Each structure stands twice: as C-alpha cells, then as structure tokens.
Amino acid sequence: MSDLFYGRASKADRQEILDFANLVFSQADSPHDFRALLPKTYAEGVPGIEDWHYVAKSGGRIVGLVACRPTPMVFGDRTLDCGFVGTVSVHPYHRGQGHMKALMALMLLEESKKGRDLLLLGGQRQRYNYFGFEQGGLRVRMRVTARNLKHTLRSPDLSRVRFQAVTASDDALLGRLKALADSQVIHGVREQAAFLDIMHSWASPFDAVWVDGELEGYVMGRVLEAVLRHEALLPLVLQALFARDGSREAVFSLSPLHTGRIAVLSPIAEEVSVTDCGMLRVLSWPRVLEAFLALRARLAPLEDGRKTFLPAGGTAFTVTVRGGVPSVTPGGEKADFALSTLEMQRLFFGIKNLLLPNSLPASWSPLPFWISEADTF
Numbered sequence: 001m002s003d004l005f006y007g008r009a010s011k012a013d014r015q016e017i018l019d020f021a022n023l024v025f026s027q028a029d030s031p032h033d034f035r036a037l038l039p040k041t042y043a044e045g046v047p048g049i050e051d052w053h054y055v056a057k058s059g060g061r062i063v064g065l066v067a068c069r070p071t072p073m074v075f076g077d078r079t080l081d082c083g084f085v086g087t088v089s090v091h092p093y094h095r096g097q098g099h100m101k102a103l104m105a106l107m108l109l110e111e112s113k114k115g116r117d118l119l120l121l122g123g124q125r126q127r128y129n130y131f132g133f134e135q136g137g138l139r140v141r142m143r144v145t146a147r148n149l150k151h152t153l154r155s156p157d158l159s160r161v162r163f164q165a166v167t168a169s170d171d172a173l174l175g176r177l178k179a180l181a182d183s184q185v186i187h188g189v190r191e192q193a194a195f196l197d198i199m200h201s202w203a204s205p206f207d208a209v210w211v212d213g214e215l216e217g218y219v220m221g222r223v224l225e226a227v228l229r230h231e232a233l234l235p236l237v238l239q240a241l242f243a244r245d246g247s248r249e250a251v252f253s254l255s256p257l258h259t260g261r262i263a264v265l266s267p268i269a270e271e272v273s274v275t276d277c278g279m280l281r282v283l284s285w286p287r288v289l290e291a292f293l294a295l296r297a298r299l300a301p302l303e304d305g306r307k308t309f310l311p312a313g314g315t316a317f318t319v320t321v322r323g324g325v326p327s328v329t330p331g332g333e334k335a336d337f338a339l340s341t342l343e344m345q346r347l348f349f350g351i352k353n354l355l356l357p358n359s360l361p362a363s364w365s366p367l368p369f370w371i372s373e374a375d376t377f
Contacts, residue, residue, distance in 0.1 A: 136349025137369030308332030
C-alpha cells in the first residue's frame with residue numbers, strides 16, 4: 001500500500017491517538033475512556049505523548065498503535081531507564097495486515113537507540129514472545145478477607161483511623177505522601193506534578209491514612225499500592241478500609257523484598273502464593289543484572305563465581321560475584337552461555353528456577369523483578 005506510514009506520532013495526532021485507543025479497546029472489551037482510566041498517560045496536557053507513541057497510518061488515518069511510556073525505576077540503590085509498553089492495538093478493519101509486527105519491531109529499534117535498559121508490558125505470553133518479551137520475576141500474592149481480620153483483631157477501635165481523599169489542592173500533603181512513595185525499595189521516579197495522576201491510575205481512589213491524628217501513609221485503590229510508616233498497623237487500617245467500603249477481601253501484590261509486610265500478613269492471610277510478575281524485555285544486560293543481583297543479595301547471600309554470557313545479537317558480558325558482591329562487566333574470553341533473548345531471560349528471571357535447577361549458581365536466580373501497579377503503563 002503506497003500510502004502506508006509507520007513512524008512516531010506527531011503533535012497533530014494527539015486527539016486521534018486517544019479516540020483510536022478508546023474505539024479499539026471499547027469494541028474488544030468494555031467501554032474505555034483512557035483519559036479517565038490512565039490520566040498519567042492520557043490526561044490533557046501530558047507532555048511528550050507524541051514522542052512515545054508509534055503509529056501505523058493508511059490514507060493519513062491511524063490504523064495501528066503501540067506506545068512506550070518512559071519511566072525511570074528505582075530498584076534498591078540503582079535506577080534503570082525503563083519503558084512501559086501499552087495501548088497495543090490495530091483497527092478491526094485492518095487486522096491481519098502485519099501492522100502490529102511492524103510497529104513492535106519499530107518500537108524495539110527506537111527504544112534501543114534511546115538507551116533504554118528494560119521494557120515491560122502485560123499481555124498474552126506467546127503473542128509477545130515473538131518480540132523477545134518473557135514472563136519473569138517474583139510476585140507474592142496474599143489474599144486477606146474480612147473473616148481473617150475479624151479473628152485477628154477482636155475489638156478494634158476503628159475510630160483511630162481516618163481516610164482523607166487527596167486532591168490537587170493538597171500540595172503539602174501530596175509532598176509528604178510522595179516522600180513515602182519514594183521510600184519504597186522499588187518504585188517509579190514520580191514527578192511531583194504527575195504524582196496525583198499516577199495514583200489515580202485505573203480510576204483508583206487515592207486516600208491519605210491518618211492514625212491517632214498522625215499521618216500514617218496512603219492507600220491507592222483497594223490496595224493496588226499501600227504505604228504505611230508502621231507495618232504493624234496494617235490489619236487495623238485494612239479493617240477500617242473494609243468497614244468504610246463494605247469490602248470483603250483485599251489482594252496484596254508484594255515483592256519478596258517487602259519483608260515487613262509479609263511478616264505481618266503471613267499469619268493472617270487466607271491464601272499466599274508466588275507467581276511471576278509480568279513480561280519483560282532486557283535491552284541492557286549489564287545494567288539490569290547489576291541492579292537485580294544487588295537486590296537478590298538483600299534476600300540471601302550470593303554464591304561467589306564468575307560466568308560469561310553471550311546474548312544472541314548482542315555483545316558478551318561477565319558476571320562476577322566476589323565476597324557476595326556482584327559486578328557485571330562488558331566482554332569475556334569465552335562464553336559459558338550463548339543464549340537467545342528468551343533463554344537468557346528465563347535463565348535469570350524465570351520463576352521455574354525456584355523449583356528446578358539450572359546451570360547458574362543457585363543463589364543467582366530467579367532475580368526479584370517486581371513493580372507496583374501504580375507504575376505500570
């Protein structure tokens with residue numbers, strides 16, 4: 001088709017991008033209003049939208065779309081340049097014409113040129129395996145019911161807890177809550193101006209939590225993200241939240257590094273399970289592995305060793321752990337592992353490594369990749 005265009009969106013495309021996404025996702029699922037669902041991405045005036053949307057056009061109109069929203073992520077004491085992929089969509093009348101494949105390939109090429117360390121998305125596994133994305137990481141899922149809490153706190157004084165809906169006019173409060181968000185071991189770098197929109201992702205309510213008249217923390221949604229200064233108060237806060245909303249249960253999604261919260265909830269929760277966290281595509285192996293090996297070392301001592309890796313289509317690098325301290329350096333004399341992108345990601349991030357041995361020192365995997373719902377696309 002001579003009039004077919006693949007490339008980055010322009011400022012003139014902003015409204016059409018929103019209209020196109022609303023149309024395609026509303027037809028495929030329930031009615032969508034992305035401006036309300038994802039204000040951090042699609043609110044009016046969000047800067048740079050055209051820089052991170054890739055479009056397919058036919059006859060000058062958008063027929064396909066892939067977005068990659070840049071978000072620096074803090075993992076322990078390292079910050080990685082991450083891109084969150086979303087709004088992957090093709091117009092119903094133009095499917096089967098290769099638009100998604102072309103746009104995903106273009107996005108991967110351009111994001112690599114930008115120097116991204118890591119790309120993240122949610123979606124059907126095999127669909128995105130074709131583009132080098134694979135499931136990985138560790139998510140501790142803990143379901144807490146009203147009955148669990150009833151038998152934990154026999155006579156709770158719920159009047160001690162007060163919830164306050166946070167608004168844009170609460171500048172001082174927003175600053176204090178953002179500081180709590182930034183204290184998490186894993187968190188997105190959230191600009192103050194965008195913080196409220198981020199916390200309202202997926203049409204979530206956002207409440208400050210006060211206990212005994214003191215600011216204790218906040219809750220996003222039911223518990224899409226909840227940060228408290230004192231984890232021991234979580235059962236009381238959760239019971240007050242249930243009483244206010246009429247809720248019967250809450251499901252926490254935690255990193256294994258959330259040791260304080262896991263300690264509080266594990267004697268209470270009705271169900272505890274460990275799953276993978278989501279789909280990732282590593283673009284900079286040295287930077288990503290250094291960050292996550294350092295996180296892994298917080299969970300258990302790393303076994304000393306030295307291994308050289310050669311990812312398909314990439315350059316060799318060497319992982320060294322000496323005295324329990326990891327480092328990753330470019331190059332290496334001979335590769336101990338020469339693997340495809342998917343094989344490399346499964347080796348380091350695959351959850352099956354909890355159950356089945358691999359060729360790495362046992363303490364090196366699976367690496368604890370995890371992100372909060374607040375930081376997803």
